[in-house]
Amino acid sequence: MAVNPLSVAATGRSVCSPRWATQVELRVPYFRVYHVDGGAGAVTVRGKTYALETGFVYFIPGGQPFINHCPRRMSVRWLHGTPETPCFENLLAQVDVVLKWRFAEFAAFDATFEQLGDIDLDKLDGRWFGLQALANYVLAKVLAHLERQSAVAAIPRALEAALDFINREFTRNPPLKKIAGHANYAPLYFHRLFKKHFAVSPHAYMERKRMALAHGLLRHSSRNMEEIAELAGYQNVFYFSKVFKKRFGVSPGKVRQGHLLP
Numbered sequence: 001m002a003v004n005p006l007s008v009a010a011t012g013r014s015v016c017s018p019r020w021a022t023q024v025e026l027r028v029p030y031f032r033v034y035h036v037d038g039g040a041g042a043v044t045v046r047g048k049t050y051a052l053e054t055g056f057v058y059f060i061p062g063g064q065p066f067i068n069h070c071p072r073r074m075s076v077r078w079l080h081g082t083p084e085t086p087c088f089e090n091l092l093a094q095v096d097v098v099l100k101w102r103f104a105e106f107a108a109f110d111a112t113f114e115q116l117g118d119i120d121l122d123k124l125d126g127r128w129f130g131l132q133a134l135a136n137y138v139l140a141k142v143l144a145h146l147e148r149q150s151a152v153a154a155i156p157r158a159l160e161a162a163l164d165f166i167n168r169e170f171t172r173n174p175p176l177k178k179i180a181g182h183a184n185y186a187p188l189y190f191h192r193l194f195k196k197h198f199a200v201s202p203h204a205y206m207e208r209k210r211m212a213l214a215h216g217l218l219r220h221s222s223r224n225m226e227e228i229a230e231l232a233g234y235q236n237v238f239y240f241s242k243v244f245k246k247r248f249g250v251s252p253g254k255v256r257q258g259h260l261l262p
Contacts (some may be wrong), residue, residue: 005088006135009080009216012117014262016041016074025065026249029212030080031092032060032262033138035103035113038075043068043098050098052076057106059099059142061092065249077116078262081135082212085163086198086205088139091146093199099145109134156197159183162190170206171213171233211247214240218255225252 009030020041034052041052043060044067052058052074060066062082083089106113112130119127162183165174179202180190194202214232217223226237234240244252 004132004136005084006081006132006139007084008121008131008135009082010220011077011079011119011121011131012262013077014075015039016068016070016076016262018070018072020068020070020074022066022068024249025067027065028062028080028248029208029215030082031062032058033079033081033135034058034060034262035077035106035116036074037077039073041068041070041074041076045098046096048097050100055103057101057103057138059095059138061095061098063093064096076262077113079116079131079135080262081138084167086166086194086200089205089208090198090200092142094146095142099142101141105141106134106137109137156193158185159194159197162194162202166202166206167209170209171231173203173206173210173233176202207243208247210234211244214244214252215248215255218252228252 016039035057036052036054038054040054042049043052044050045061045064049069050058083092109130112127112134115127115130119131121128121131162179162185165182166179176187176191180187183190185193191201194200194205198205200208210232214228214234217228217231221228223231225241229235229237229240232240234243241252248255
């Protein structure tokens with residue numbers, strides 16, 4: 001299993017203008033954590049609009065259709081993150097509202113918020129661990145919200161070996177029989193068990209991970225489209241583009257332009 005339940009994909013500081021607004025519903029593979037420290041904006045998730053106000057921290061769920069709004073200006077410190085296991089992916093998928101807390105509840109992380117955009121995500125130093133602590137603190141508050149709604153189930157131990165294998169090999173799209181073998185289950189039984197606990201099939205989960213990887217490479221690397229498609233496990237760049245647009249509602253080229261940041 002992954003050491004951390006969440007992976008921080010990017011952080012930054014941005015001043016948003018009306019250009020940040022989106023005209024149609026889009027999706028992104030990562031959740032967003034915003035600390036608004038000036039101005040105001042809004043985001044619509046699943047048809048409901050939430051104001052983004054100065055002095056608050058927001059959790060904006062990933063995988064849900066959204067529209068950004070910014071009539072004038074909004075200054076925001078932000079991070080993007082993704083769940084590292086299907087259990088946490090399933091849990092976070094249950095959040096279809098924007099969660100909001102006063103910044104005073106995050107006072108212990110004031111220095112980490114100040115450093116967003118300057119932290120090297122590949123360097124294991126004090127600032128990286130502070131960032132991970134902030135992400136896990138947000139996760140704890142999200143789980144507290146879910147626990148108030150319904151019971152939260154633990155990851156079945158019998159699936160751990162298979163999940164380790166999936167998280168290592170998802171770009172290769174291994175067959176169900178090979179995945180199930182790591183849990184010592186028959187393929188059909190494993191498929192039913194996996195879907196029962198995680199509300200998604202093993203192959204759908206791997207496709208989500210491939211799409212999330214591609215989305216991150218488009219946003220945060222200079223690799224060309226063919227390289228990104230291959231790294232994400234797609235040999236045909238046209239098929240890759242078709243799957244990507246179906247998943248996110250926007251072409252890979254539009255994501256590369258970076259209009260959705262933060």
